[in-house]
Amino acid sequence: MNEIIIEAGRTEKNYWADIWRYRELFIILAWRDISVRYKQTIIGVLWAILRPFLTMIVFTVIFSRIAKLPSDGNAPYALMVFAAMLPWSLFSNALSESSNSLIDNSNLIGKVYFPRLIIPSATLVTAFLDFLISFIILAGMMVYYQFAPGWYMLLLPGFIILALLASLGPGLWITALNVKYRDFRYIIPFVVQFGLYVSPVGFSSRVVPEQWRLLYSLNPMVGVIDGFRWCILGVESPVYWPGFLLSLAVITLFLWLGISRFRKMEKTFADLI
Amino acid sequence: MSDIVIKAEKLGKKYIIGHQAERRGYTALRDVLMHNTRTMWNKTKDLITGKPIIQGDSIEEVSALKNVNFEIPRGEAVGIIGRNGAGKSTLLKILSRITEPSTGRVTIRGRVASLLEVGTGFHPELSGRENIYLNGTILGMTRKEIRSKFDEIVEFAEVKRYLDTPVKRYSSGMYVRLGFAVAAHLEPEILVVDEVLAVGDVQFQKKCLGKMGDVAREGRTVLFVSHNMAAVENLCRTGIVLEKGEIGFKGRVTEALKFYLNSVAEMIDTSNIGTRPDRRGEGQVRITDIKIKDQEKNENIPFPAGTKLFFEIDYKSGENVKNPRVIIGLYDLMNVGVARFDTEITGDLISVLPSSGRITCSTESAPLAPGRYFINIAFLSNGVIQDYLVGAVYIDIIGSDYFNTGKFFNESDLKLTKILIKHEWSVS
Numbered sequence: 001m002n003e004i005i006i007e008a009g010r011t012e013k014n015y016w017a018d019i020w021r022y023r024e025l026f027i028i029l030a031w032r033d034i035s036v037r038y039k040q041t042i043i044g045v046l047w048a049i050l051r052p053f054l055t056m057i058v059f060t061v062i063f064s065r066i067a068k069l070p071s072d073g074n075a076p077y078a079l080m081v082f083a084a085m086l087p088w089s090l091f092s093n094a095l096s097e098s099s100n101s102l103i104d105n106s107n108l109i110g111k112v113y114f115p116r117l118i119i120p121s122a123t124l125v126t127a128f129l130d131f132l133i134s135f136i137i138l139a140g141m142m143v144y145y146q147f148a149p150g151w152y153m154l155l156l157p158g159f160i161i162l163a164l165l166a167s168l169g170p171g172l173w174i175t176a177l178n179v180k181y182r183d184f185r186y187i188i189p190f191v192v193q194f195g196l197y198v199s200p201v202g203f204s205s206r207v208v209p210e211q212w213r214l215l216y217s218l219n220p221m222v223g224v225i226d227g228f229r230w231c232i233l234g235v236e237s238p239v240y241w242p243g244f245l246l247s248l249a250v251i252t253l254f255l256w257l258g259i260s261r262f263r264k265m266e267k268t269f270a271d272l273i
Numbered sequence: 274m275s276d277i278v279i280k281a282e283k284l285g286k287k288y289i290i291g292h293q294a295e296r297r298g299y300t301a302l303r304d305v306l307m308h309n310t311r312t313m314w315n316k317t318k319d320l321i322t323g324k325p326i327i328q329g330d331s332i333e334e335v336s337a338l339k340n341v342n343f344e345i346p347r348g349e350a351v352g353i354i355g356r357n358g359a360g361k362s363t364l365l366k367i368l369s370r371i372t373e374p375s376t377g378r379v380t381i382r383g384r385v386a387s388l389l390e391v392g393t394g395f396h397p398e399l400s401g402r403e404n405i406y407l408n409g410t411i412l413g414m415t416r417k418e419i420r421s422k423f424d425e426i427v428e429f430a431e432v433k434r435y436l437d438t439p440v441k442r443y444s445s446g447m448y449v450r451l452g453f454a455v456a457a458h459l460e461p462e463i464l465v466v467d468e469v470l471a472v473g474d475v476q477f478q479k480k481c482l483g484k485m486g487d488v489a490r491e492g493r494t495v496l497f498v499s500h501n502m503a504a505v506e507n508l509c510r511t512g513i514v515l516e517k518g519e520i521g522f523k524g525r526v527t528e529a530l531k532f533y534l535n536s537v538a539e540m541i542d543t544s545n546i547g548t549r550p551d552r553r554g555e556g557q558v559r560i561t562d563i564k565i566k567d568q569e570k571n572e573n574i575p576f577p578a579g580t581k582l583f584f585e586i587d588y589k590s591g592e593n594v595k596n597p598r599v600i601i602g603l604y605d606l607m608n609v610g611v612a613r614f615d616t617e618i619t620g621d622l623i624s625v626l627p628s629s630g631r632i633t634c635s636t637e638s639a640p641l642a643p644g645r646y647f648i649n650i651a652f653l654s655n656g657v658i659q660d661y662l663v664g665a666v667y668i669d670i671i672g673s674d675y676f677n678t679g680k681f682f683n684e685s686d687l688k689l690t691k692i693l694i695k696h697e698w699s700v701s
Contacts, residue, residue, distance in 0.1 A: 004385075006370060007378040028410040036398050111393045112411055113370035113385075270372040271288065 015263070019115045026118045029105075030125035033097075037126065048093070048130040052085040053137055059085075059202035069203045072229060073236030076145045082138055083232040084201045084225045086131060087163045091221055092192040094127035094164055098171030099188050102179050106273040116266045117259070120175050124164050131160070138232070150234035159227040162251065166220045169254030172262040179265070179272050200225050205240070213243050220254065223247020276382075277344045278463060278494050279368065283377035284341040286363050286518075287334045337363040338374070339518045345496070347383075347462075350489040352509035352526055353498045354533045359515040361498045365389060365467050368496065383462030383494070386413050390467075392452025397441035401432055401451055404440050408455045422458045429484075430454035450477055457484045463494045482507060502530055502606055534606065534645060546665060547589075558594055558652050558659035562587040563666050565648075573666075577673030578643055578693055584614070584634040588652060588660075594626040598653040601634060603646045603668070611646060611691050612639070640693040641670045642682075 019026075038045060056078060063069045064077040071077040098120040102109065105119050142149065170191075177184045199221040200208070208216045216222055223244040229237040338360045345351055355361050366372045368379060369387030394411040395404050405426055409419040419426075427433050430451040432443075440448060466485065482504055489495045489508060499505050505512065505526065512529025514522040514536070522532040547561035564585040566572050576582065584601055588594075599622065603612040614634050616622040622632070647667045652660040672681045675693050682690065 002383070004370070004381045005378060006367060006373065006381065008374055008376060010373075010378075024416055025410050028407055028416075032396055032399065032403075032407055035403070036396060039398050105394075107390075108394050108411060110371065111389045112387060112413075114411075114413075267373045270366065 015115060019117060022114050022118055025114055026122050029118065029122035033123060033126045034129055045130075045133070048089075049134050049137065052082070052089045052134050055196075056082045056085045063202045067203075069207055072204045072206065072233055075233040075236040076147065079141055079145055079147060080204060080229060080233060080237070081202060082141055083229045083237075084199075086134055086138060087159065087224050087228045088196065088199060088201045088221065089134065090127055090131040090160070090163045091167045091224070092195065093130055094124050094167035095171050095174075096188050096192060097123035097127055098168060099174040099178060100185060101171075102175045102269065102273070103182070103185070109269050109273050116269060117172070117262065120172055120262075121168065123171075124168065127167075128160070128164065142232075147233075149232060152231045152234050156228070156231040159224060159231060162227065162248075163221075163224045165255055166224055166251045169251065169256075169258035172258035173254075176262045176265040176269075179269050195219075195221065204229075204237070205243075213240055214246060217243030217246040218250055220247045220250040223251070276347050278347045278382045279343075279345040279496075280380045281341055281343050281377065282379075284338055284364075284367065284374050284379060285336065285376035286338040286360075286367060286372070287336050287375045289334055336518050338367075341377070341515075341518075341520055343513060343520065343523055345494060347494055348489075348492040349511060350495040350497065350509040352505035352512040352529065353496060353515065354502075354505060354512055354529060355515035355521075358517075360518040361515055362389075362467060363518075364515065365465050365496065365498060369465050381463065384413070385463045385465060386456075386459040386461035387465040388412070388456045388459075388467065389465075390452075391449050391456070395440055395448070395452065398439055400439055401427075401436045401443070404451065405455055408452065409458075412456060412459055413461070414459060418460075426454045426458050429457060429480075446477070453477070453481050457481065457488075461493070463496070464488055465496045467498045478504075502534075506530055546662070549662065551663070553661040554652070554658040556659065557592075558588055558590040558597075558654060560586060560650060560652055560660050560662060560665070561589050563648070563650060565666065565668050575669035575671045576639075577675075578641060578670050579638045579673055579675040580670075582636045582639050582668075584636075584648075586632045586634070586650065586652075587630070588626075588632065589629040590626075590659075592628055594628070594654045594659075596624055596655045597622055597626050598656075599632055599634070600651045600653075602649040602651075603641070604649065605644060605646055605691060609691075611641065639670075640675070640695075642687055642690050642693055643670050643672045644687070645669050 059081045060078045063081070064071070071080050101120045101123045102116070108114075108119070109116065141147075174184055174187065199219055205213070205216065205222055205226055217240070224247065226237070226239050226244060226247075230239045341360075341364065353361050353364065363372070365387065366389070367374050368381070369385060369389065371387070371389075392404075392408060394408055396407060399407065405423065406416065406419055409426075410416070427436060430447075430453070432447055432451050432454075435443065435447065440451070443451070464485075485495065485497070486508055495508070497505060497508055509526045511524065512522070512526040512533075513520060514529050514533045516536060521536065522529050546563055547559060562585075564572055565576075566583045566585065567574075567576055567580045568583075586599065597616070599616045601614040602610055605611050614636070626632075645667055646669075647664045649663050650661070650665045651658055672687075675681065676695060
């Protein structure tokens with residue numbers, strides 16, 4: 001017989017076990033988001049694929065043709081941009097979806113108990129699905145440029161998870177704040193737009209002067225994008241390891257911050273929503 | 274089998290609300306700026322440290338629950354009753370772990386399923402079938418459980434033909450039926466239900482009540498909040514009455530209901546009808562007193578069914594009342610209108626009334642079923658509401674030899690009727 005004690009300020013010992021117990025809810029919420037999306041608009045899904053593709057074309061023209069920035073090794077510039085576009089759209093989609101998730105599901109929060117962490121995490125699945133679809137475009141491009149991937153490609157899942165975790169940290173924090181201060185949601189479009197330019201999406205991170213690279217890696221997406229390029233372009237794009245480790249540390253910090261803030265505010269969600 | 278499954282100790286819940294202080298006289302821009310900068314700074318500090326920010330200058334704590342203690346043994350069906358705002362919903366929310374208490378603790382042994390709403394999480398774009406899975410999972414069922422009960426749920430909800438239609442095309446009745454059908458097939462050890470039967474057609478409400486009765490009989494614990502007193506009485510063995518966040522009474526459900534109804538009646542103060550603040554209307558005419566009497570001038574006693582009633586209404590006005598109209602409405606405990614007396618219908622009120630006086634409405638033998646009825650009174654002149662009292666007084670009707678046969682309906686039959694009609698049977 002399981003016994004639950006409900007008390008003020010009590011942190012459940014089995015919070016993480018509870019999340020595991022509610023894994024079916026996670027699956028069904030993710031499935032709901034996806035199936036609703038596909039039912040409502042095919043255009044919306046197409047748009048999710050087209051957007052990174054079009055951005056890639058624009059970036060290639062601007063940064064390669066006009067600004068004449070160098071690519072990584074001999075890799076085609078378009079391919080290098082798209083190899084960064086993938087993790088970037090994964091990150092930005094996951095961030096936008098997760099930070100609005102609690103408000104979007106406010107009807108659930110006021111009426112049933114479950115570990116609230118499930119809601120923002122389930123949105124990551126939708127972002128991941130969009131990613132998989134755009135991945136087909138990458139495959140097409142690699143065939144077009146006759147660019148064969150190396151064994152590094154096998155490490156890609158690790159970096160995908162990293163991109164998701166990078167978005168989950170801030171996403172959790174913002175979605176929790178969003179419950180109380182509804183204007184926090186306006187931060188996200190700004191972060192996404194701004195981030196696209198400060199992250200090495202349209203250009204190689206090696207364009208950044210050597211002495212600034214470590215500092216530049218404070219942007220967690222630098223490490224993720226470098227990793228992606230390394231996996232996809234192979235030796236053409238070696239990873240700058242100190243920077244990568246720094247990015248990793250920043251991701252971990254944000255994740256820890258996000259989870260701890262979220263859990264602190266979690267219990268008052270129902271009173272505020 | 275008398276082990277305790279829910280134990281609440283000194284349970285309390287406070288909400289903090291902020292008030293804006295009223296500013297008097299003129300305000301200087303400097304003051305406003307200073308004030309705003311200061312609060313801004315404090316709030317930024319709160320935000321960073323993760324404290325809640327309260328809008329407003331002064332803070333008030335509102336207790337939704339205070340020092341609530343109770344124990345519920347396994348297999349008990351408990352009705353929680355109380356007026357709006359007495360803390361019923363807060364209590365249920367704490368028990369279902371949606372919100373946490375500010376003080377005290379609850380120990381729960383067993384799996385809790387809470388049903389605070391019908392069709393929680395239904396998505397309008399998804400089909401009935403998909404929503405069964407969605408809603409079931411949200412309520413805590415596993416996919417396997419849902420699959421094994423799927424046909425039963427569909428049958429119960431009577432929506433077989435529309436399983437693959439998006440629920441946005443469902444009628445509200447179908448929607449509710451589907452939602453309840455899923456919930457009814459939960460198999461938790463403890464079921465917490467809030468007021469969900471207030472929706473849906475009567476036929477289906479009955480079916481739901483039956484289903485919940487089954488749940489209770491199967492030895493599971495049920496906590497049930499409803500304004501439907503009959504449902505509470507049918508379903509529950511014990512009752513907890515909440516009054517302003519505190520437990521007013523706990524015990525057998527019939528006694529709990531009696532306690533509740535009395536406390537509702539006590540809230541109606543018949544001594545100061547002329548000065549009661551909870552009234553509406555222009556106020557040029559004021560009802561100062563209402564008395565209900567029988568033929569022998571007995572006043573405010575429980576009247577036997579079939580008594581000829583006399584409603585005496587005293588009023589006062591600054592001047593003569595032109596084109597007056599008085600309406601008396603009788604409402605049962607569920608706030609359903611039962612009878613209505615209107616001077617406009619009878620047409621026997623003169624067109625100008627003196628500035629003060631007494632109006633009496635006398636009825637024929639009133640065929641009201643035993644029970645308590647609340648009375649609303651409206652006083653109009655020239656078609657404008659001058660004074661309007663909701664729940665001005667109440668009247669108790671008790672059983673009598675209304676049918677002149679020495680027999681009368683028993684308690685459970687009386688739940689099925691609001692009026693008594695003399696009748697005879699014949700065979701041809």
